[in-house]
Structures are given as structure tokens and as C-alpha cells.
Amino acid sequence: MKAPSAVVEPLDDDVFENLARASIATLATQLYRRGIRQPVLVGLTPVGDGFDGFVGEAFTMRFIPSREDVDPLDDPYRTGNTLQWEAVENVGPRQVLVVDSRSDVSAASAGDMLVTRAMKRGAAAFVTDGALRDGHEIGQLGFPAYSRAITATTRPASFHVADLQVPIGCAGVAVYPGDVLVGDRNGIIVVPRALAPEIAGPAAEQEELEAYLHTRVRAGESLWGVYPPSAETVAEYDAWKAARGAADREEVAS
Incomplete structure (x- = not known):
């Protein structure tokens, strides 16, 4: 008996790359937001x-x-x-x-x-x-x-x-x-395959945000306003990310 083949549409490489950047905890959160309770x-x-x-x-x-x-x-x-x-x-x-x-x-x-x-x-x-x-x-x-x-x-x-x-x-x-x-x-x-392209990008972004929040909790900050992040904390994260990106570009240019 030969192995049956499953016909599926290919996924873009960036889907796999972004999923690889996320922890399974982050992916579980993204799936939970879309109604998948126990994956x-x-x-x-x-x-x-x-x-x-x-x-x-x-x-x-x-x-x-x-x-x-x-x-x-x-x-x-x-x-x-x-x-x-x-x-x-x-x-x-x-x-x-x-x-x-x-x-x-x-x-x-x-x-x-x-x-x-x-x-x-x-x-x-x-x-x-x-x-x-x-x-x-x-x-x-x-x-x-x-x-x-x-x-x-x-x-x-x-x-x-x-x-x-x-x-x-x-x-x-x-x-x-x-x-x-x-x-x-x-x-x-x-x-689920149909959800992979939908959650890959948001999961990678959530992983980066939570890494930033983790540094603040490790530094001794209270959870209130930090985790989950308030609008102010998200704005601070966006500013931190922009500054880091500018520094990286400057380093490459030099």
C-alpha cells in the first residue's frame, strides 16, 4: 500500500520564519484569540x-x-x-x-x-x-x-x-x-493550516513585545500597566523599537 498524498496549498516561507520566532505560549495565545482553546x-x-x-x-x-x-x-x-x-x-x-x-x-x-x-x-x-x-x-x-x-x-x-x-x-x-x-x-x-498565515506575523510581533516587557519586569517594575501592557507602555515599546531600529541602521551605514 502506497502512502496517500495530501493536496494542500503551499505556505510562504515567511509564515514558517515568523512562527519559528514565536514560543508555543505566544502561539497558544494567538490561537485562543481565534477560538482554538487547546492546541x-x-x-x-x-x-x-x-x-x-x-x-x-x-x-x-x-x-x-x-x-x-x-x-x-x-x-x-x-x-x-x-x-x-x-x-x-x-x-x-x-x-x-x-x-x-x-x-x-x-x-x-x-x-x-x-x-x-x-x-x-x-x-x-x-x-x-x-x-x-x-x-x-x-x-x-x-x-x-x-x-x-x-x-x-x-x-x-x-x-x-x-x-x-x-x-x-x-x-x-x-x-x-x-x-x-x-x-x-x-x-x-x-x-491549523488555514490559521498559520493569519497568526504568524502577529505572533512574531507579540514575542518581541513580550521580550521587551520581560526586561521591565526583571528590572523590578510592577505588573500593573506593564503586563498586560497599557496604551502608555505600548507607546514606550514603539519608541524603544524605533530607536533600536535607527541605531541598527546607523551601525550598518558606518
Whole structure:
């Protein structure tokens, strides 16, 4: 069975660049303002510390429980169920392999070999709401991988790969092929594809504003009027930003 293809309109590069400038907390706020209440893959954590985060489009994989007559113990890799390999060999640059493991950590969604191959294919990340195998080895890759747990138990012991590139649930969040996932050291958020261009610019601007506000709170100022910012604080931020831009231009000119 070949991996189905999802037809989606391409997103501009600046959408990815601006989303990458924002934390998942900032993106959650932007989505909340647009009625998306819970887009975070709660409980998933980075494997290793050799990366800061990622942005990419969802390439989905759905697991169901394995069954003895379909997934025999004597030859689990030669039953014709090659969808896991199809996924890894079809994922491309700026795509994220997202696995619906039903939040079941009784066996691994993948191990070092498959994650390494996805990395070599140019994937942006590997994400599962289940477990990964070879956690130490994956952690040494410096590649964005996230899971709920680490286990040595092989995938066929618990799971059968049922579908690729179909809508899934991952950590309780609906993920459609082509949705944009953004990860940082705090976790992962799912941005509905149609909203990605709308929130990318505002999210990058909010991130810059909040970095400015954070310096003021760290300097000892009260939250009142600073966070959330009053009109006066926003005006002060605009003036600070304009002055910084002028200084940068002057430095380039010199």
C-alpha cells in the first residue's frame, strides 16, 4: 500500500520564519484569540537537548492495536504492513512525522533507525504521543524528537500501522495532514493550516513585545500597566523599537 498524498496549498516561507520566532505560549495565545482553546500536545517532551525547536507541516501516521492473526510474532516485518517504512521514505523537508499512538506507551512508535532515516530525509521533527525506543541514541542526534516516554519494547508487540496522511488525534489534539506544528523546549503546539498565515506575523510581533516587557519586569517594575501592557507602555515599546531600529541602521551605514 502506497502512502496517500495530501493536496494542500503551499505556505510562504515567511509564515514558517515568523512562527519559528514565536514560543508555543505566544502561539497558544494567538490561537485562543481565534477560538482554538487547546492546541497543545500536553505530556510530550523533547528527547535529548541538542535542539531548540522546530516548525513543520504534519505528515500523519495512525496506529491501531496489533492483532495476532495480522501481526504474527514469528515474522512481524514481512506481513505486508510496510506503512511505517513508507512514511519514513516519503517524509520530506519541512515535514513532521506525527504518530497517533493513542497515548499508549506499551511499545515504541519508532526507534533510532527510523528516526535517523527521517532526519536524513530532511524531516523537521518526529513526534509521537506514545513512546520512542533507543532514547539515548535519539537524544544524541540533535534532531527534534518528542514522545511521552521511552521504552525498549518493539512496535509490533502492541501496534499495527493503519493509515498515513489521514486526520489523527495526537495527545488529544486533532491533527490534519498539512497542519503546522511548532515545537520548542517546552513542548509542541498544533496550528491549523488555514490559521498559520493569519497568526504568524502577529505572533512574531507579540514575542518581541513580550521580550521587551520581560526586561521591565526583571528590572523590578510592577505588573500593573506593564503586563498586560497599557496604551502608555505600548507607546514606550514603539519608541524603544524605533530607536533600536535607527541605531541598527546607523551601525550598518558606518
